[in-house]
Amino acid sequence: MRIRRIPGEMEKVDLPDVDLSLIDPIIKKYKNKRGNLIPLLQGAQDLYGFLPPQAFEKISNDTGLNLSDMYGVATFYAQFRLNPVGKHVVKVCHGTACHVQNAGTITDSLKEALKVDDGATTEDGLFTLESVACLGCCSLAPVMMIDNETYGNLSGKDAVKIVKEIKISESN
Amino acid sequence: MEKTQVIVGLGSCGIAAGANKVYNKIKALKKVDNLDFELKQTSCIGMCYREPLVEIIDESGSYLYGEIDEKKVVDLIDQHIVNQNPIKDYVVKTDLFKTKDDVFFEGQVKIALRDCGYINPEIIEEYEERKGYEVIKKIASEKITPESIIKTVYDSGIRGRGGGGFPTGLKWQFARNNPSDEKFIICNADEGDPGAFMDRSLLEGDPHAILEGMIIGAYAIGGTDGVIYCRAEYPLAIKRLNIALGQAREKGYLGENIMGIKGFNFDIFVKEGAGAFVCGEETALIASVEGERGMPRKRPPFPAESGLWNKPTNINNVETFANIPWIIYNGAEAYAKYGTEKSKGTKVFALTGKIKHGGLVEVPMGITIHDVIFKLGGGIQNDKQFKAVQLGGPSGGCIPAYMADTMVDYDSVNATGAIMGSGGMVVMDETICMVDMSRFFLDFTQKESCGKCTFCRIGTKRMLEILTRITEGEGKEGDIEKLELLSYQIKDSSLCGLGQTAPNPVLTTIKYYRNEYEAHIRDKKCPAKSCKKLLTYEVIEENCTGCTVCAKNCPVDAIDGERKELHFIRQDACIKCGVCYDKCKFDAIKLS
Ligand SMILES: Cc1cc2nc3c(=O)[nH]c(=O)nc-3n(C[C@H](O)[C@H](O)[C@H](O)COP(=O)(O)O)c2cc1C
Ligand code: SF4
Numbered sequence: 001m002r003i004r005r006i007p008g009e010m011e012k013v014d015l016p017d018v019d020l021s022l023i024d025p026i027i028k029k030y031k032n033k034r035g036n037l038i039p040l041l042q043g044a045q046d047l048y049g050f051l052p053p054q055a056f057e058k059i060s061n062d063t064g065l066n067l068s069d070m071y072g073v074a075t076f077y078a079q080f081r082l083n084p085v086g087k088h089v090v091k092v093c094h095g096t097a098c099h100v101q102n103a104g105t106i107t108d109s110l111k112e113a114l115k116v117d118d119g120a121t122t123e124d125g126l127f128t129l130e131s132v133a134c135l136g137c138c139s140l141a142p143v144m145m146i147d148n149e150t151y152g153n154l155s156g157k158d159a160v161k162i163v164k165e166i167k168i169s170e171s172n
Numbered sequence: 173m174e175k176t177q178v179i180v181g182l183g184s185c186g187i188a189a190g191a192n193k194v195y196n197k198i199k200a201l202k203k204v205d206n207l208d209f210e211l212k213q214t215s216c217i218g219m220c221y222r223e224p225l226v227e228i229i230d231e232s233g234s235y236l237y238g239e240i241d242e243k244k245v246v247d248l249i250d251q252h253i254v255n256q257n258p259i260k261d262y263v264v265k266t267d268l269f270k271t272k273d274d275v276f277f278e279g280q281v282k283i284a285l286r287d288c289g290y291i292n293p294e295i296i297e298e299y300e301e302r303k304g305y306e307v308i309k310k311i312a313s314e315k316i317t318p319e320s321i322i323k324t325v326y327d328s329g330i331r332g333r334g335g336g337g338f339p340t341g342l343k344w345q346f347a348r349n350n351p352s353d354e355k356f357i358i359c360n361a362d363e364g365d366p367g368a369f370m371d372r373s374l375l376e377g378d379p380h381a382i383l384e385g386m387i388i389g390a391y392a393i394g395g396t397d398g399v400i401y402c403r404a405e406y407p408l409a410i411k412r413l414n415i416a417l418g419q420a421r422e423k424g425y426l427g428e429n430i431m432g433i434k435g436f437n438f439d440i441f442v443k444e445g446a447g448a449f450v451c452g453e454e455t456a457l458i459a460s461v462e463g464e465r466g467m468p469r470k471r472p473p474f475p476a477e478s479g480l481w482n483k484p485t486n487i488n489n490v491e492t493f494a495n496i497p498w499i500i501y502n503g504a505e506a507y508a509k510y511g512t513e514k515s516k517g518t519k520v521f522a523l524t525g526k527i528k529h530g531g532l533v534e535v536p537m538g539i540t541i542h543d544v545i546f547k548l549g550g551g552i553q554n555d556k557q558f559k560a561v562q563l564g565g566p567s568g569g570c571i572p573a574y575m576a577d578t579m580v581d582y583d584s585v586n587a588t589g590a591i592m593g594s595g596g597m598v599v600m601d602e603t604i605c606m607v608d609m610s611r612f613f614l615d616f617t618q619k620e621s622c623g624k625c626t627f628c629r630i631g632t633k634r635m636l637e638i639l640t641r642i643t644e645g646e647g648k649e650g651d652i653e654k655l656e657l658l659s660y661q662i663k664d665s666s667l668c669g670l671g672q673t674a675p676n677p678v679l680t681t682i683k684y685y686r687n688e689y690e691a692h693i694r695d696k697k698c699p700a701k702s703c704k705k706l707l708t709y710e711v712i713e714e715n716c717t718g719c720t721v722c723a724k725n726c727p728v729d730a731i732d733g734e735r736k737e738l739h740f741i742r743q744d745a746c747i748k749c750g751v752c753y754d755k756c757k758f759d760a761i762k763l764s
């Protein structure tokens with residue numbers, strides 16, 4: 001469980017700009033089904049890349065689910081994000097096999113090259129750097145996954161090169 | 173004459189190694205040169221260390237080629253297909269001659285993995301050709317009773333492969349004993365152990381075997397609905413499961429009155445996990461399927477009595493289910509022939525870490541750790557010294573090199589303080605620090621604790637703090653004893669397996685490597701030279717040419733010195749990143 005504390009006083013936040021009507025088909029699909037809370041949140045996150053506050057309210061209003069239950073679930077599972085992410089999510093594996101094969105250097109090199117902290121998004125909004133536990137390709141450790149593509153047998157340099165290539169192709 | 177076949181291994185590991193590119197290249201070559209062969213795909217055969225793999229089957233036999241990239245594949249097609257002249261140097265496995273990779277397969281017995289790497293997992297007919305779904309047809313035609321299925325499973329002696337090792341036949345009997353209008357059968361595909369991928373390979377390589385195992389299970393216990401709880405990190409597995417489900421429904425292996433068996437109605441759905449290790453625990457998994465926070469519940473009642481939606485529920489692991497069709501088809505004795513007295517059959521292991529032949533192996537229970545690592549596994553990378561092997565992931569422990577004669581079966585492994593777990597075997601060499609390993613595992617369990625039990629939630633945090641301190645050279649006398657005390661308290665006061673086993677990595681490393689802990693605490697030294705805070709980087713006077721490369725690359729400007737003069741590292745500023753050590757061309761930086 002990755003604990004995230006709710007700020008004591010509600011900060012004034014600018015609500016992100018999202019089209020809420022996109023969720024309607026998902027709500028229709030799962031409304032009144034048992035066990036629907038997680039699929040609803042997963043569906044919403046697939047649409048926006050994260051869970052905007054308005055989405056919680058809309059799902060709650062339309063389905064009768066409790067806001068507190070939804071927030072509880074969203075903060076329990078590592079998959080759910082409450083903040084927008086970069087265009088590409090760089091997941092560096094820190095499972096046992098990758099740890100043994102020096103996954104630390106991969107993260108360190110990427111932190112350095114992208115100038116972000118682990119878990120943060122670059123200023124240009126292109127990359128979010130994350131650590132995950134095992135991508136299931138342990139025999140190719142150390143491993144990272146960018147979007148849905150997996151890269152194995154990496155060195156810190158390789159990792160930086162891959163990210164830079166994406167960056168170049170984005171600026172064209 | 174049968175057409176020549178070219179088969180590319182497209183499992184996640186193969187794809188990560190570049191197999192998709194190889195596949196596309198072959199496709200392009202085939203089209204351009206108008207070549208006459210059949211291009212197919214399969215999944216992982218376990219030889220991950222030689223990915224990407226391409227198999228060519230022609231009149232003369234089958235040739236499995238390893239480490240084929242986009243360049244080599246041009247040669248391969250040209251030589252083997254066009255000139256009919258196999259390139260022997262690239263061959264890793266064939267029936268025609270010996271290769272140096274044969275050791276990887278010697279001693280393996282493939283039961284759970286029987287089809288992986290041999291069939292295209294997205295085509296149901298290829299599974300059927302290898303006796304797939306025969307058991308269900310047999311049940312229908314020979315009117316085999318649920319009781320006799322359970323008896324066969326019980327007699328085979330198979331124990332749950334998810335880590336607990338509970339006899340599967342017994343579990344099924346319990347679930348059968350509780351009559352209900354709705355009864356669930358769940359396949360646990362959460363595979364949380366970081367550093368293990370047996371279940372992923374099975375899900376990707378032979379999804380129908382798992383479905384058939386679940387269907388047989390449903391028939392045996394009277395199940396009405398099936399759920400496969402699969403972790404979201406396995407997108408390819410989820411995709412192939414859904415394809416397989418569609419095909420099985422179309423062929424009548426799922427649905428109503430399955431294969432004409434009156435009243436046998438059963439269907440299966442895939443549920444995606446949301447990233448929480450604790451959801452591999454069966455009661456937490458049930459809570460998660462119900463849409464709640466995945467927090468374990470008190471047992472009893474056991475799921476067999478009251479599980480999902482308070483209905484009787486039977487949960488088994490992926491590998492357990494994959495074995496079932498084989499066991500029913502071949503009989504209990506055929507399975508029980510393998511293994512030891514109390515651990516029957518075979519077990520799949522994921523060999524990773526500092527091992528030469530990393531990949532998946534399936535071996536009879538009772539083989540020694542030594543044989544797995546040095547015979548099949550080919551030994552340690554770069555011929556370094558074998559130090560220890562970690563079994564059972566964050567719930568398990570380290571078995572030191574001198575105990576390598578330990579047999580892999582439930583009881584022998586438990587006797588060392590480790591556990592069999594689900595089959596992850598992480599091999600470590602002399603460069604791995606055992607204190608850092610236990611810090612690593614505690615960091616994992618501390619983050620993944622669901623928070624319900626105080627000792628698991630806070631105790632693991634305190635242990636992590638102590639371990640971090642030790643690896644940073646701030647260890648104090650009495651820390652080892654404090655770790656031990658906390659370990660026993662956490663074990664005693666935790667509700668679920670996560671907390672009860674979280675201290676295992678610490679306890680086993682203290683048991684076998686106490687001297688390493690002491691070196692960190694008393695001498696502020698890391699014998700494996702791995703803990704950064706305990707290292708110092710220094711310039712070796714005689715070797716330094718004053719080239720300034722180190723100073724230019726140091727991220728914190730901790731290196732002083734003029735061009736062509738001796739350089740000097742200011743220890744108070746150095747963050748021990750190791751860049752200077754890597755960059756210096758004259759071996760003038762030493763690490764101590
Ligand atoms: C913290 C924790 C994590 C677990 N993770 C898994 C897992 O990822 N996969 C699995 O099959 N079993 C896992 N288990 C074991 C399950 O609770 C359960 O025993 C198993 O799925 C039963 O199937 P089997 O009898 O076929 O082994 C875990 C247990 C605990 C306590
Ligand atoms: S032992 Fe840990 S993970 Fe298990 S229920 Fe208690 S707090 Fe949760």
Ligand code: SF4
Nearest residue numbers: 726746747749750752
């Ligand atoms: S180890 Fe890193 S921080 Fe220390 S002197 Fe070398 S380059 Fe600089």
Ligand code: FES
Nearest residue numbers: 093095098135138
């Ligand atoms: S430990 Fe990194 S992929 Fe498994």
